[in-house]
Amino acid sequence: MPDAQTLTLISPEIALAVFGMLILIIDLIGRERTRGVLPGVTLLGFVLAFAATMYIWGSNASILAGMYSVDLFSLFFKILASITGVVIVLVSIDYLRGRSTQQGEFFALFTFAVLAMMMMASSASLLMIYLSIEFLSYTSYLLTGFLREDKKSNEASIKYFLYGAITSAVMLYGLSLLYGVSGSLNLADIAAAFSNTVDPSIHALALVATALVLAGLGFKISLVPFHQWAPDAYEGAPTPVTAFLSVGPKAVGFAILIRVALTALPIYKESWIPLLTVISIITMTLGNLVALRQTNIKRLLAYSSIAQAGYMLIGLVGVNLSGNSPFEGLNGVLIYLFAYLFTNLGAFICVIAIENATGAVNIEDYNGLVHRAPFVAALFILFFLSLAGIPPTAGFIGKFFVFGAALREGFLTLAAIGVINSIISVFYYFSVVRAAFFLEAKDKTPIHVAPLVTAVLTVSAAMVFLIAVYPQPLLNLAAWSMGIWGVVK
Amino acid sequence: MVPWLSLLVALPVIGSVIVLLIPKGQDSDKWIKWFSVIWSLVPLVIASYLWFWLFNPNGNGMQFQEAYMWIESLNVRYHVGIDGLSMPLVWLTTLLTVLSLYYSSYTIHERVREFFFMFLLLETGMLGVFVSLDFFLFYVFWEVGLVPMYFLIAIWGHAEDRPQYSAIKFFLYTLAGSVFMLLAIIALYINTSSATQPGTFDIIELAAKHPFANDMVFASLAFWAIFLAFAIKVPLFPFHTWLPDAHTAAPTAGSVILAGILLKLGTYGFVRVLLPIFPQVFQANATLIAILAAISIVYGALVAMSQTDFKRLIAYSSVNHMGYVILGIAAAVAVGGATLTDRSIALNGAVLQMFNHGVITGALFFIVGMLYERAHTRELKRFGGLGARVPVYGGVLLLASFASLGLPGLAGFVSEFLVFRGAFASLTAISAVAVLGIVFTAAMFLWKVIQNVLLGSFDETKWQHLKDEMAKEGKEVHLTDMSRFEVVTLAALLFLMVLIGVYPSVILNTINTVSVSILSVIKF
16 A cells, blocks of 8 residues: 555546546436536636645655656646647537537547646656556547547548558567666666667667657657648547647656656667657648648648657657756757647647537638638637747647757758748648638627636736746746756756 | 836737637727727837837947847847837837828728737837747747738738738748748857757857857858848849739738738848848848849839839839848948948948838838729829819928938938938949939829829819719729828828928937847958
8 A cells, every 4th residue: 555645646647537437427317407517627627736736746756666757747647638629528518519418528538638648748767657658548549539420530540540550569679678778667777778778689688678768759759650640630639638738748848858858868879869850840740841732731730740749759869868058958848838739729629619619620611711700810820839939828838948948959951941941831830820810701790708818818818928928937946856867956 | 127128029919819709799800900909009109118218329239128038948038129220110110100000990891800900910020020039939920910911911902903812922022031031040159059058049059159150051041041031022123023012912001011020020130130130141242232222112113113003113113222221231341442431321221221211111101002092903004183173282292202212301312312421432333223212212203103193184074984984893983082091001101201201310310229239240
């Protein structure tokens, strides 16, 4: 039986697990009317998880036989996960109405998905990594296929599942190799084992294993060439789930990638940096180029989010934790993720707002949007500017830090390719702006946006703007979080 | 102490928010228009008060400075200040904004709220660039102006000139330059930081620290990255191709601001950033830059001469006129036998030319717009003999054209003369070629503009033909002389052309102080 301190340290996870069960029970025994409380219960779960995260803020403990690490780095991602949870629930309420009667299952699955995110953030052993990734994957597959009557939703789920099954098998093979050559499941012990050995064949195997593990993580983060599932899954999934997929799994995928790279494989930095550089370049370039040709807004945002993962990777390539510069690379990734969270969720909520009222998800349906829903149209600009990294928006701060890290470490070409990509991205982001502001609408009836959705949109937009105007708290947060790798300050 | 500059920058954006809040109603368009015009007068009054009362033209260094820590871990400060280089441009920005808004309150009838919102937002962006002394802040303001201008061109542009294409072209070109500037800004920070000291984004400190002093390769990379951003904005040949499209498509007020102020952001950056921070690299490449300037001058004039569209012609003449500015700046740092006096004269000419071009070309775009409002065409061939029919209009066009082609006694002559006077010392051959630009510009204005539009006899049948043609598209052609609001719009600009032409020291004193101080700290 774990002691009280351990229980305290995993209290956010416990809260979510309990609430997930609770939702299922209420759904099972409750009547039609009592089911109306489900979104509220779900929200309460996330708020409690957030509060618990705040309560244990500052902890730095390795618990459960070293499998689970509760440190500031993991807590950063738990904050991110709770925020994602709250936002998605708030915008799901209107979306699900009339589309699905199984609300209880949706909210329960979603709570478990966020729980899986939190577990990924804390995973410190190969076993835990694999289990938590699978946990998130399975809840995601179900959520993607949640609209049972909708063929596209089903197709998306199957594709997502098949792709996920293959990459997870590949990753499992990689994990087992890592265990085989190092003799340990614990990330820190693996690093020690590698630095103590002089056998070249061990090092060679370790590199093969790293590449294989990268396949599994690349799938979660949607890095090229493991990205093919993303556009189809994004298009078919219920839009709130799409919004979730575009930020949640991506963020915690990065958490594990960073943990594996910096805790388990720091001595192979020379090897994984070139690999990640190449992946970063092809990810952002391919994502942006293919996005140019999209006509469906969800697919466009899917390719855009692939490209965004490429930018984030620049931060990891430029990692340098010497502590005497604001551009440490790792903080760039964290700042970028936080900015991206509000930006991308915001963009998707705009899509949801329009889809709720009209069912339309094609860019041509956005023609004349400014006359039909001026507030949503205006916020679209803000979120797109942020995705493109143009100030004064949060996305600019994120890009500033990842490009800064690349320049500090001398990756001039990578930084140049990054900024060229952000120019390309403006072209397709503004194709939506063009439709919304300059083209004539076929149907001119005003679009009614639910007050709750408007409220969430306003908060997201305010955050996107606020992070740009007053970024210091976020910069501090990122600096503390990466402090677990021994950064000065 | 009053935070004058913060007030100046904040007022327009506050106004733009108020514009959004003005309640919808039957008269809301009227309210929005009057509110915006009156509100925009406040920055003009403040700028005038600053320049004519508080500003010390002989003062060294920055005045009205404000500096607060903004982002501590990056050492980014909110640092603003103003000197003889930025003061005239700030004042001109507030003036042209008032005139543009005033003129637009009569000529903009669609999507009024958005128009005035965008325009006020744009003013904040432009003023912000001119007062920023922190490179990070500078960059933020640099980009802030981009979106409003994009919308001004795309929504209120002339439908037949592909406004959406021109707008995104403008946006992407400017962005393409500025993102590389961003990388250079970061590189400057990293280069000035050490294990114990954070780096700096402060433009004044950067100039004092000589970043990349011992590394010509990286210094050149950073220099060219920033150069690209500014050269596209100016625009310097061969980065000018966005300009004719954007100018032609933009609504009149948009063209005025684009030509009057936005192009100056580029040349201002040359003097404020590139000259003090990279004197060696600038000097090493001065000849190349001067050659590009000379090409801009001659090529701009020749292409302008070959235009059949009145507005496009003025747009290309901007390429020519902005070339003089760059030539003057290049001459100020070029290797050669030039004395400090020669260099200061060239730089004075360049800075004065920025101001003059804003006044003159701003006026010319208004004048073209006024004709277009009446005739719905800008084809030079469709006009002729207007001088006799609309004498006031004819007189105004004549004056502005003469000022633009550099007739002595008017503003353009003074600055162009100073540029060449300074440039001949170090860049003799290039200047000799560039002088041809003056000849071509004169020919272009006399032949294409004045002869085609004003002179000759008024051809009734040709005009009737135009009327019939426009009537088919539902547009009414009415050839009336300038109305009162049009005269009011142009009066201040015409006055400035004459004033600076006959008494340039009213502004040159201010400019000269800063030219000498910028150049005297640079080692040659």
